[in-house]
Structures are given as structure tokens and as C-alpha cells.
Amino acid sequence: MTLPGLRERKKQRTRDELTRVALELFTAQGYERTTVDEIVDAVEVSQRTFFRYFSSKEEVAFAVQQMVEERFVDALGQRPPGEGPFDAMRNAVLSGWDTIGDAIIEVVPVELYLRTFQMIESTPALLAVHLRRSTEMEETIAGIIAEREGLDLDADPRPRIAVAAFSGVMRVTGQLWGRGTDQSLEAIRALTEEYLDHLGPALAPSWRDDRS
Amino acid sequence: MTLPGLRERKKQRTRDELTRVALELFTAQGYERTTVDEIVDAVEVSQRTFFRYFSSKEEVAFAVQQMVEERFVDALGQRPPGEGPFDAMRNAVLSGWDTIGDAIIEVVPVELYLRTFQMIESTPALLAVHLRRSTEMEETIAGIIAEREGLDLDADPRPRIAVAAFSGVMRVTGQLWGRGTDQSLEAIRALTEEYLDHLGPALAPSWRDDRS
């Protein structure tokens, strides 16, 4: 493995710097109140260069999220075949939270990532994009689940349904965490775990028999 | 009940016309390829007027959807108390499809609404907004469910979880319908019904025991 040339390293540095500066400005003063010009002035590149790295101002807000999601997909693909679909997704998510630092530390500190996550949840324009990206990921995940279970994605609706329900719960936990007071890494991990445990019971035909 | 004055009627007419023309242009030539100027030229109002009726170009794309959603919320509130949460949501949705014409015919034909729905699903920028709007509605619905069941929304996670799972399935059906070949009203109604029936079984711990 030859390490990449100067040109390649320079590009990576510019991209990382744009990402870091953008997230810092977004979290500090708000997404809408930050202009692309502010970002590029701080990094000392032209606006045109920014738009060569990121197709929109929104995209840079998800640069780190993108990395985290790729790791989740990898982790899911490596869960033991014995695990049921739900356990596989659940464990992939939880192990992702446990090792998040490894994935992103070269670009931004974990703490900035968590603040970015909150900013996304509380900025309508970004929340919208976040949700769309999530559904795109669902399709990927459904494919992995279908393969694990040896099912045809277009003949059997269960993979998509299960993933949709699972993601729905993930989304709710994300929102509640963003609104809550404890915004630590441990808090969102615990919330994720708790809410996933509730999914089965919540779908019982009547909640009146069994108050879990 | 006095019928509204001329001024009021004129406003309604302008709003409806902007909506209809916008949806026609969007569905005919695509959302991004349609400029606000085209819309206002066709209706013969100034651009400024457009933005007084709709806070953004996106908003006009959801004007009809908005009406449909309000009807769903009403219908849900009127389901008999004996129905469990899932049945209530399910029946409210299905009865909504059965009476959709009543709700929107004064603004646009049902057929244009269906085409708009597809356009939203296939336009990334609009899909994102659609998903965000859906989650906002989920919060409303969770409140209604919690009240029906006599639960505290913040103490008991089940209403939000159930609604999230339910909405996830609704979303998947919407997407599949948009991609499929039969884009009739009957098709989306049938798909909705079928997929909701599958939700319970899909959440069983293992799918290997019981192939429904």
C-alpha cells in the first residue's frame, strides 16, 4: 500500500477542514445563520471549491453522519447468522455507539458530532434531509436482512416492514435525546436500548391486558 | 352562517388557482424545472403575492396533502373507543382513502392529487419535506392515541413507538405504490391494507417458525 500522493492528501485535508469548520459554525451560531461564504473564508478557499466538495450546504452537515452510517452497515453485515433480524440490527446499532470514536476522530471530536446531531434534529431543513437519508439507508438494510434470512425482498414484505418499524423507533429515540437534558453519548445509547426493548410489546393487539 | 365576503372569496380563489397551476406544472415538467415565476405568470399575480400565500415553493406542493392529513386526524379522533390503537389508526386511514374526493375536489381532481403524491415521492427535495411533515403528524397522532388509551405521553413510550411503527409501514406502502405500475386509488388502498396486516407477524422474534 503506497500512501496517497501530495495532491490526494491535500484534497482530504481541505475536505476535512471544510467539514470541521462548517460543523463548528453551524453548532455555534445555527445552520441558517451561517453562510457558505463564512465557511470558505475561514478555510481560505473559494466558494466554488466548496461546491466541488459538497453538492450543497446541506451535504456538509451530514459528512460525519455519512461515515457513521457506513460503519453501521458494515457491522450489520458481520453479525452472526444465528441472530434474528431484530437482534442483528439492535446489536449493530449498539456496538456502533460503543466504537464511534474510532470512526470519526480524524475529522471531528465525538462531542462535536453529538452537537451536530442535535442541530440536525432541531433544524427543520436538516431534519427533513436526515429523514430522507434514513429511508435511503432503510432500503440498504432491508436488502441485508433479506439476504441474511434468505428471502426475496420483492416477494416478502417482512424485511422492509421490520426495518421500517425498527427505524421508526430509532428516529423517535434520536428526537427524544435531542430534546432531553442529558445529551451524553451514554444517554443516547441507553435510550436506544430501552426503546428497542419496548417495540415488541407496543404492537400487541391491546395494551390493556399487559402493562409492561 | 353568512357566506364570506368578496375579499375572502377572491383570496380563496387565488390560493386554489396557485395550488392547481403549481401542481399541474410540477407534475407535467417536474418540480425543479418549474420556477415560481412560471406559476405566477400563469395565474397573473406577482411573485410577492405567491410568497404571501405560501412560505416557500415547497409548501405549495403540499397544499392538498395538508387537507388530506387534517381529515385523517379528524377521522382518528372519531373512531369508537372500543377499537385498539392499531385498529383505530388503520380504519381512519382506510376510510380516508374511501372518501378522499369529498375533501379535495374543490381544489384539484383526485387524479392530479395522486400524480402529485408520486411526484413528491420521486423528487428528493420534496420527499425530504414529506418525511418531516409525516413525523410532525406522528406527534399529533401519538397524542390522540395516548388520550384514547388514557396514557401519559411522556411517561409511557408505547404510543410514540406504535405510531412510529405504523407510520413506517405507511411510508413504505407509499413508496412502493409510487414505484409500481398500478397507480390507481384502489391500488394504494389495497396495498395499505395488506401491509398493515403484515406488521404484527413481521415483528415476531424469529421469522423461521411461522411463515405467514
Place this chain on the structure above:
DNA sequence: TGTCAATTGTCAGTGACTGTCACTAGCCTC
């Protein structure tokens, strides 16, 4: 009918984003 207030139009400006073209700087060959 004349006054008031709601509605609309005009105009100037901002910010995200794109196409084009000239220029700079790694890279690679001889």
C-alpha cells in the same frame, strides 16, 4: 361617498448554487 384597512405590486437586495474559462501546481515522462 369617503375613509380605513387589507391585499397586492414594485423594487432592490441576499444567499445558494451553476457554467465557463483561465490559471496554478502536482505528476509523470524522457
Place this chain on the structure above:
DNA sequence: GAGGCTAGTGACAGTCACTGACAATTGACA
């Protein structure tokens, strides 16, 4: 290690969504 090649960048002009301010118009109502 000089020179050509090309990926990457900057400068500039233009489009489009959207906003604030103020002037013009037009229902409403005494």
C-alpha cells in the same frame, strides 16, 4: 530536472428562491 499533461482551483457572471420596505389598489363599512 525540464517540460508537458491534467486535476484542482479561483474569478466572474448569471439564475432562482426568498425577504423587507414602501407605494398603489380595492373591498368593507360607516
